[in-house]
Amino acid sequence: MSESVRIPVRTSRPYDVVVGTNVLHELPGLLGDGVRKVAVVHQQALTATGERIRDLLTGRGFSAYLLEVPDAEQSKTAEVAARCWSALGEWGFTRSDALVGVGGGATTDLAGFVAATWLRGVAVVQVPTTLLGMVDAAVGGKTGINTAEGKNLVGAFHEPVGVLCDLAALRTLPAPDYVSGLAEVVKCGFIADPVILDLIEADPAAAADPAGDPAGDLTAELVERSVRIKAAVVADDLTETSATAGGGIGREVLNYGHTMGHAIERAEHYRWRHGAAVSVGLVYVAELARLAGRLDEQTARRHRDILELLGLPTAYRGADWPNLLAGMRLDKKARGDLVRFVVLDGLAKPGLLEGPDTALMRSAYDTISG
Ligand SMILES: NC(=O)c1ccc[n+]([C@@H]2O[C@H](COP(=O)([O-])OP(=O)(O)OC[C@H]3O[C@@H](n4cnc5c(N)ncnc54)[C@H](O)[C@@H]3O)[C@@H](O)[C@H]2O)c1
Ligand SMILES: O=C(O)C(=O)C[C@@H](O)[C@H](O)[C@H](O)COP(=O)(O)O
Numbered sequence: 001m002s003e004s005v006r007i008p009v010r011t012s013r014p015y016d017v018v019v020g021t022n023v024l025h026e027l028p029g030l031l032g033d034g035v036r037k038v039a040v041v042h043q044q045a046l047t048a049t050g051e052r053i054r055d056l057l058t059g060r061g062f063s064a065y066l067l068e069v070p071d072a073e074q075s076k077t078a079e080v081a082a083r084c085w086s087a088l089g090e091w092g093f094t095r096s097d098a099l100v101g102v103g104g105g106a107t108t109d110l111a112g113f114v115a116a117t118w119l120r121g122v123a124v125v126q127v128p129t130t131l132l133g134m135v136d137a138a139v140g141g142k143t144g145i146n147t148a149e150g151k152n153l154v155g156a157f158h159e160p161v162g163v164l165c166d167l168a169a170l171r172t173l174p175a176p177d178y179v180s181g182l183a184e185v186v187k188c189g190f191i192a193d194p195v196i197l198d199l200i201e202a203d204p205a206a207a208a209d210p211a212g213d214p215a216g217d218l219t220a221e222l223v224e225r226s227v228r229i230k231a232a233v234v235a236d237d238l239t240e241t242s243a244t245a246g247g248g249i250g251r252e253v254l255n256y257g258h259t260m261g262h263a264i265e266r267a268e269h270y271r272w273r274h275g276a277a278v279s280v281g282l283v284y285v286a287e288l289a290r291l292a293g294r295l296d297e298q299t300a301r302r303h304r305d306i307l308e309l310l311g312l313p314t315a316y317r318g319a320d321w322p323n324l325l326a327g328m329r330l331d332k333k334a335r336g337d338l339v340r341f342v343v344l345d346g347l348a349k350p351g352l353l354e355g356p357d358t359a360l361m362r363s364a365y366d367t368i369s370g
């Protein structure tokens, strides 16, 4: 990919998602005017990138600090957030200062949460370095941490002031982490942009491995298409209130596959990759919709087929049904005892399935665990 593209997110506080190769130099411009101090929150695997960013910012006159956090889900805890607050306090961060989140979705979720809560909200620019972070986590302002009871149960909506997706970062990303991100890309394909599915099916090897796509065109197109879907959805319903206010499915659509996905992550104590759990969750909810008479057999089957083509899991036998059901009841879409699912009534025709029979939910579970 030669030139960078800017995808606007048109919420009430609009910002851009910049997608390109070797674009880190665009970071100071995204931080905006008036920022003096910047904390670069990064995972250990991204130390070199964090240092490059610190040096870049220092060279432009900012006071930049490195704030290393644990890897992956281990960073999404109250203890790690508290350590970050202490560091910001020690460095004297005020409301005119900012954070930069550098890493996968776990780091950008944490950095966003710390930015949302420090002094009740300071600016954050997200620099996602995983496919999943670029196409999903860093965009849209959902921030949060996990608790023992469930996934992302504590958090805030806090939009970034900019998002910088440097596709060059994907070169060092381990293959399973890259493939994990494809689950969210496939999700976007089913809920809104079937061209994504066509592109993947036409060349699954190139889609699953950026090395099989030397010019990077397929990767760039998949990233751009997914970001555009997410940008449009969050611009319409940032705080995910549309569906309960009777105004259409809104942001809940982005939770397609996540009701079971999050229950699996919880049952696995967050040792499963998010995208892998969502992959099983997509197959589960497609089967649920088919059994409920909402989705045709061919489209349901397409979920399993495309995810398997990419090497993503489509079955899960790790936890028993009561454990998974308890996890699904904690989902944020639930209302009291009512478990609610995003389902499809056809390709790119999302809807809601509210309070299905436990027997039906169990039958869908049998199709992924049998
Ligand atoms: N806020 C949202 O809207 C949203 C959306 C989707 C997912 N999420 C969250 O995102 C998280 C998953 O994100 P993820 O899949 O990016 O996982 P992750 O953040 O755990 O990162 C995966 C691994 O990749 C490593 N890594 C990251 N970038 C690298 C690079 N360029 N080179 C080498 N290694 C690198 C990390 O150290 C980590 O071990 C979950 O917590 C999920 O809940 C949030
Ligand atoms: O941005 C959203 O909205 C999403 O639902 C995107 C999901 O891919 C993401 O995993 C999100 O963090 C899940 O949110 P949650 O509200 O179910 O915790």
Ligand SMILES: [Zn+2]
Residues within 6 Å of the ligand: 136, 184, 258, 274, 278
């Ligand atoms: Zn997700």
